[in-house]
Amino acid sequence: xxxALLLAGTIALLYIDARIRPVMDGKIHTEPSHVYxxxxxxxxxxxxxxxxxxxxxxxxxxRRTRQISQPGDYSIDQSxxxxxxxxxxxxxxxxxxxxxxxxxARSGRVVAIRNVNTGQPLSSIALESPxxxxxxxxxxxxxxxxxxxxxPEILLHALLIMEDRKFSTHYGxxxxxxxxxxxxxxxxxxTVQGGSTITQQLVKNLFLSPEKTFRRKIKEAVYALVIxxxxxKIEILExxxxxxxxxxxxxxxxxxxxxxxxxxFGRPVWDLRPHEIALLVGIITAPSYYNPHRNPERAVERRxxxxxKMAEYGTLTDEAANRYIQLPIGVTARSxxxxxxxxxxxxxxxxxxxxxxxxxxxxTSGLDLHTTLDLDIQHVAQHALSQxxxxxxxxxxxxxxxxxxxxxxxxxxxxxxxxVVGDRGAQNSGFNRATDIERxxxxxxxxxxxxxxxxxxxxxxxxxxxxxxxxxLALDDGSRWSPKNYKNEYxxxxxxxxxxxxSYNLSDSPExxxxxxxxxxxxECSVRHSLKIRKDILARP
Numbered sequence: 001x002x003x004a005l006l007l008a009g010t011i012a013l014l015y016i017d018a019r020i021r022p023v024m025d026g027k028i029h030t031e032p033s034h035v036y037x038x039x040x041x042x043x044x045x046x047x048x049x050x051x052x053x054x055x056x057x058x059x060x061x062x063r064r065t066r067q068i069s070q071p072g073d074y075s076i077d078q079s080x081x082x083x084x085x086x087x088x089x090x091x092x093x094x095x096x097x098x099x100x101x102x103x104x105a106r107s108g109r110v111v112a113i114r115n116v117n118t119g120q121p122l123s124s125i126a127l128e129s130p131x132x133x134x135x136x137x138x139x140x141x142x143x144x145x146x147x148x149x150x151x152p153e154i155l156l157h158a159l160l161i162m163e164d165r166k167f168s169t170h171y172g173x174x175x176x177x178x179x180x181x182x183x184x185x186x187x188x189x190x191t192v193q194g195g196s197t198i199t200q201q202l203v204k205n206l207f208l209s210p211e212k213t214f215r216r217k218i219k220e221a222v223y224a225l226v227i228x229x230x231x232x233k234i235e236i237l238e239x240x241x242x243x244x245x246x247x248x249x250x251x252x253x254x255x256x257x258x259x260x261x262x263x264x265f266g267r268p269v270w271d272l273r274p275h276e277i278a279l280l281v282g283i284i285t286a287p288s289y290y291n292p293h294r295n296p297e298r299a300v301e302r303r304x305x306x307x308x309k310m311a312e313y314g315t316l317t318d319e320a321a322n323r324y325i326q327l328p329i330g331v332t333a334r335s336x337x338x339x340x341x342x343x344x345x346x347x348x349x350x351x352x353x354x355x356x357x358x359x360x361x362x363x364t365s366g367l368d369l370h371t372t373l374d375l376d377i378q379h380v381a382q383h384a385l386s387q388x389x390x391x392x393x394x395x396x397x398x399x400x401x402x403x404x405x406x407x408x409x410x411x412x413x414x415x416x417x418x419x420v421v422g423d424r425g426a427q428n429s430g431f432n433r434a435t436d437i438e439r440x441x442x443x444x445x446x447x448x449x450x451x452x453x454x455x456x457x458x459x460x461x462x463x464x465x466x467x468x469x470x471x472x473l474a475l476d477d478g479s480r481w482s483p484k485n486y487k488n489e490y491x492x493x494x495x496x497x498x499x500x501x502x503s504y505n506l507s508d509s510p511e512x513x514x515x516x517x518x519x520x521x522x523x524e525c526s527v528r529h530s531l532k533i534r535k536d537i538l539a540r541p
Contacts, residue, residue, distance in 0.1 A: 016226050023206055024231060024239065031143050031366030035349065036129035037373045042103065043124035046110045050076050053103065057083070059375045060127045061266045071098040072271035080104045082116065086128055086271065101125055129370055131262055133346060134252070135353070135362050144258040145366070148238040152270050155257060156237070157315040158281040162306055164198040168233060172199040172224030199224040202240045246280060247287045254287075264292060264331045274316060275324035278306035279331075292331045300329050343429035344406070344422030345373055351435070372416035374409075381407040381419040382426035389424050406433035443503045450500050462497040466507040 100116035203223040246260040261269035282302035283290040292299035311321035409419040422432035499507035
């Protein structure tokens with residue numbers, strides 16, 4: 001009998017070990033691809049006001065303080081900005097150490113940049129690429145895994161104080177903690193205290209269902225013992241920090257402190273201050289109940305309890321803990337909770353990525369995708385589209401919200417896509433007007449036609465006079481077309497530059513300027529050439 005039990009126990013342990021090792025030894029969790037905007041470069045002589053710089057820094061996850069003290073801080077007065085730039089190390093920016101810099105601006109331009117510590121002048125600085133979202137090609141858990149040494153030390157202290165003070169000495173199960181929690185829960189008549197170790201919590205997240213049964217607790221304890229036997233404390237703690245569930249955003253489950261830091265505070269975890277770390281650690285027990293967006297009062301109460309415990313165990317002084325307790329919650333606004341604030345750009349990005357990567361790779365391989373999206377230009381484009389359509393509706397007494405539009409901004413030198421807006425409501429996803437709408441090319445062809453006319457061999461200059469009179473054209477099918485200027489206004493004669501600037505439809509060339517071998521500005525030639533250009537453009541892949 002004893003031999004049979006021993007054999008059964010050995011088989012069970014071997015089975016559990018076989019389940020654990022592929023997960024812990026391999027890629028412990030799949031990750032969707034994370035998308036980053038282009039980095040922000042600030043150089044001496046750049047046209048930028050301190051007011052504009054403030055908006056930029058806010059968008060790049062920097063926080064305004066009275067005095068800078070750590071990476072991610074900035075302060076601004078009337079003539080200069082002090083900024084503690086973060087360390088950068090990615091494909092877009094060469095290695096740059098974290099350092100405090102002073103930016104002086106005058107008359108809307110940067111006149112000087114200096115390293116505050118050394119006084120050394122700098123020609124330029126770079127702000128790291130901010131993460132703007134995740135390629136979610138379906139409901140999936142999300143993470144940004146980091147190594148243990150990349151996590152702030154104070155986070156580890158706070159976590160162990162609140163979740164597992166005997167982590168370094170137990171073997172996966174803390175019997176005293178379980179008994180203590182059982183007594184507390186029995187006395188109160190409800191669950192007020194948990195007895196699970198960090199290892200047990202990791203087991204529950206990775207291998208078991210969330211059901212609260214005695215059988216599951218036994219399995220949890222056995223799995224924890226096997227993990228402790230097989231892996232070091234460092235490996236277990238690192239896995240937990242990247243795996244723990246800390247919130248939900250629609251279909252997107254927020255796992256791990258690195259992603260939770262970006263989600264709740266818009267900054268990397270190593271930039272968090274003690275009260276922000278205390279908030280994340282505090283909500284572990286019940287992320288929905290203590291959700292700082294929906295239940296800020298509960299979240300603050302839990303954060304303050306964590307700060308008090310950190311002071312009690314010496315991680316913070318009493319003075320520091322009391323100072324942090326007085327601070328506001330400081331999480332990002334609910335409007336920033338969405339997966340991405342740029343649905344049209346993400347739609348465009350996914351279409352191109354699918355040409356080179358499988359959906360499974362994009363959804364699970366943890367790629368870091370550095371794009372050419374410019375946060376400033378994207379926000380300006382979104383605002384400009386909304387304001388312009390609203391202005392047109394008011395001017396023409398149209399129903400509010402009846403007009404729609406789209407914006408694509410391209411960098412002329414490189415062809416990089418800087419911004420894409422597919423709806424007047426910037427957050428609206430669905431039909432992407434920037435990429436999917438079909439319409440006549442219209443006046444977009446005019447610059448190409450005018451540029452052709454301005455070639456030296458065609459005899460036109462910007463000052464050339466063009467007739468602006470009603471015309472009627474015979475089309476290939478025998479019908480006639482009579483284009484009109486806006487508001488049916490005619491000017492008889494206008495300079496070429498004015499015809500282009502105001503997009504007049506009827507400006508044509510004098511009779512003696514027509515050439516059979518090249519497009520000219522006679523109505524029948526310029527219109528047919530416009531149609532040919534339009535046909536050529538639309539035929540391109």
